Amino acid sequence: MIPVAKRPTKPTPERRAPDANAGRSAESPKRQVSGTAAGEVGIGLIGTKFMGRAHANAWSQAGRFFDLPKRIRMRCVAGRNPIETKAFADRWGIAAATVDWRTLLEDPAIGLIDVLTPNHLHAEMSIAAIEAGKHVACEKPLAGTLEDAKAMAKAARAAAKRGVKTFVWFNYRRCPAVAFARQIVEEGRLGRIYHVRASYLQDWGKASTPLLWRFQADQAGSGAHGDLNAHIIDMARFITGDEVTEVVGSIEQTFIKERALVTGGGGEIAGKGATTKRKTGTSTVDDAVLFLARFAGGAVASFEATRLATGNQNRNQIEINGEKGSIKFDFERMNELLWWDDTLPSALRGWSRIMCTNGGDHPYASAYWPAAHLIGYEHAFVSMAADIALALGGKKPVVALPDFDDALQTQAVLEAAIRSARERRPVAVRELV
Ligand code: SOE
Numbered sequence: 001m002i003p004v005a006k007r008p009t010k011p012t013p014e015r016r017a018p019d020a021n022a023g024r025s026a027e028s029p030k031r032q033v034s035g036t037a038a039g040e041v042g043i044g045l046i047g048t049k050f051m052g053r054a055h056a057n058a059w060s061q062a063g064r065f066f067d068l069p070k071r072i073r074m075r076c077v078a079g080r081n082p083i084e085t086k087a088f089a090d091r092w093g094i095a096a097a098t099v100d101w102r103t104l105l106e107d108p109a110i111g112l113i114d115v116l117t118p119n120h121l122h123a124e125m126s127i128a129a130i131e132a133g134k135h136v137a138c139e140k141p142l143a144g145t146l147e148d149a150k151a152m153a154k155a156a157r158a159a160a161k162r163g164v165k166t167f168v169w170f171n172y173r174r175c176p177a178v179a180f181a182r183q184i185v186e187e188g189r190l191g192r193i194y195h196v197r198a199s200y201l202q203d204w205g206k207a208s209t210p211l212l213w214r215f216q217a218d219q220a221g222s223g224a225h226g227d228l229n230a231h232i233i234d235m236a237r238f239i240t241g242d243e244v245t246e247v248v249g250s251i252e253q254t255f256i257k258e259r260a261l262v263t264g265g266g267g268e269i270a271g272k273g274a275t276t277k278r279k280t281g282t283s284t285v286d287d288a289v290l291f292l293a294r295f296a297g298g299a300v301a302s303f304e305a306t307r308l309a310t311g312n313q314n315r316n317q318i319e320i321n322g323e324k325g326s327i328k329f330d331f332e333r334m335n336e337l338l339w340w341d342d343t344l345p346s347a348l349r350g351w352s353r354i355m356c357t358n359g360g361d362h363p364y365a366s367a368y369w370p371a372a373h374l375i376g377y378e379h380a381f382v383s384m385a386a387d388i389a390l391a392l393g394g395k396k397p398v399v400a401l402p403d404f405d406d407a408l409q410t411q412a413v414l415e416a417a418i419r420s421a422r423e424r425r426p427v428a429v430r431e432l433v
Contacts, residue, residue, distance in 0.1 A: 040071045040111075041392050044104035044134075046125055047116025048079040048088040050268055051139050055114055055169075056092035058381035065367045066386035069393025075110050078103070101125060105132035112137060112392070118219045119144035119226065126404075127155045130164055137167040137388055141230035141414065142407035144221025146432060149404075149411040156404035167388050168407040170234040172316060174380040174387070177337040177356040179363035179399045181239045181320070181327050184339065190322025196236045196301035200228035201315040204270040205287055205307025211259035212271045215283040223285030225252070226414055228305035228316075233410045234402065235318050236303075242295040244413045246428050250291035250421035255308055259283050291417040303417070335374045363398055408433060 043059050045052060059072050074094040078101035079085030089097035104110055105128060113129035115122055115138040122143045126136045136156075143149040156166040172178055184190065205215075205224070213219040220226060237243060258280040266274025288306035295301060309315070316331035328338040328351075337354045357374065359366030364383045368375050387397030402410075409429075416427040 039069075040073055041389055042073055042075040042107070042109040042111050043114055044075055044107065044110040044112070045077040045094070045114045045116060046079075046101045046104065047114075047139075048077060048085055049116070051116040051169075052077070052079070052088060053092075054171075054378060054381045055116055055385070056088070056094065057378055058385035059114075060093060061378075061382045062385035062389060065382060066389075068386060068389045069395055070389055072385065072389055076104055076107060102128070105129055105134065111135060112388070115139060118213045119221045120148075120219045123148035123152050126152050126166070130155045130159045130166065133159075133162070133164065135165045135167075135392060136404075137169060138404075138407075139169050140171075140234070140407070141221070141226045142168055142404060142411050144217075144219070144226065146411055146415040149408050150433070153404040153408040165391060166404040167384075167391075168402045168404065169381070169384060170231065170238075170402050170407070170410075171380040171384055172231055172235055172331065173238050173399055173402070174364065174383040175329075175331070175334050176362045176364045176375070177329050177334060177354075178235060178239065178318075180337055180354070180356050181318075181329060182241070182399070183363070184327060184337075185239055185320065185322075186241060189325060189341075190320060190327065191324035193240055193242070193295070193297060193299040193320060193322045195319070195321040196240060196295070196299055197317075197319040197321075198232035198236050198301065199304040199315070199317050200224075200232050200306075201304070201309035201312035201317075202228065202269075202307045203310045203312055205256070207256050207259070209259065209270045210262045210266070210274055210276045211281045211283060212262060212266065212274070214269070215259055215285055217284035220285055222289070222414070222418065223254070223283075223287055224305040224307045225286050225289040225418065228307075229289055229291075229303050229417065230410055230414060231316060232303055232305070232318060233413045234407075235316075236301060237410065238400070238402075239318065239320060240295060240297070240299065242297045242299065243409060244293045244301065244416075244429055245296050246294045246426055247413065247416040247420040248292045248294060248426045250289065250417045252286045252418060252421035253288045254283055254285065255287045257283055289417060289421065291420060293413070293417075334376070335372075 059074050076096040077089050077094045078098050082099050085097040112135040115125045122138050126138050129136045260276035261279050261281045263275045287308050290304040293301045319328045325342045326340040339352045355372050356362040357365050357371050390397050412429050412433040416429050420427045
């Protein structure tokens with residue numbers, strides 16, 4: 001039987017208000033890294049929902065597809081509901097389950113804490129883990145607020161001196177087509193970049209979707225903005241290798257102001273199967289945010305995120321136009337990258353559809369299947385788990401891993417867009433970090 005730790009007498013910290021300083025004790029010594037010795041990385045997961053499944057699958061698959069310097073072992077999972085958490089542990093082959101996430105910090109067999117909770121808990125949990133000498137991999141966005149994100153980056157910077165590493169799950173960097181887009185730009189094949197056009201469109205946030213945590217600012221920070229713009233800001237920064245310096249103008253819109261209160265259950269992103277009340281509560285987040293920005297290198301950019309783009313279920317798209325060519329990516333055709341090579345004779349120019357599945361040519365492709373034997377959503381997580389294990393084993397990851405400092409830049413762009421929308425003015429990113 002998988003042991004389930006006893007329910008703690010006080011409410012679990014998952015219920016507590018966010019407090020970046022919680023778990024920090026002035027007297028507690030800063031601990032050295034533990035749990036990554038003896039050829040093994042012990043993982044402790046906090047969270048059992050949608051991302052819990054994506055990550056548990058990733059940790060269990062990474063060593064099957066990649067040659068890793070250390071074996072990955074999921075040692076314990078923490079969740080709020082003891083029965084569900086134990087069932088989750090059984091299903092994913094995790095050695096133990098608990099309702100008290102702090103016990104993971106005390107476990108010497110755990111070297112990395114994977115934080116998969118709603119955004120307002122990222123700071124408290126990550127900082128406590130860092131200070132306990134654990135590496136941390138945190139779901140995106142880094143935090144619900146810039147203040148929390150800054151506290152996390154500060155703690156990570158201090159702990160880096162003791163060998164503690166941090167990672168943020170910007171999974172789309174690891175779609176082979178996105179990683180290949182980065183290579184194309186890095187090799188100078190697009191030349192000078194003029195435009196970045198990024199949009200992340202979903203449609204699950206309809207009026208029938210209840211008031212999940214994702215619609216509550218005190219838990220999520222923001223709505224489509226932090227959830228979706230965070231991804232495309234990271235992708236734009238990653239592919240161009242450039243930084244957003246200014247948000248020039250922005251619109252923030254909440255279309256659906258009242259949603260049914262949730263009484264229980266509910267899974268996946270739209271709360272499938274949740275039970276609700278007749279009574280409604282107020283949504284305190286945006287349903288859509290659109291903004292214009294400038295990059296340090298001179299490119300101009302547009303970003304758009306919404307949960308109400310009917311018919312666009314997970315359309316994460318980015319297009320980059322340069323002086324020598326352009327590229328386009330659309331997650332709904334995630335194995336493909338479109339490329340226009342403007343250096344070809346004009347008679348030959350046209351959009352090439354590159355299937356990014358050739359082992360040896362395209363990033364990560366050799367780890368999976370033969371050419372055009374397609375991969376899916378979960379593979380970017382598997383590749384990220386593998387890259388983290390490579391980094392912890394002193395090897396180079398296939399694609400650069402964003403740490404807390406890197407993710408803080410993305411968080412600052414998110415904040416600049418919100419300030420620009422609310423204050424109706426351009427906002428320089430350097431005002432914020
Ligand atoms: C919901 O909008 C969501 O699950 C995001 O939270 C993820 O980050 C994205 O990859 C898919 O959509």
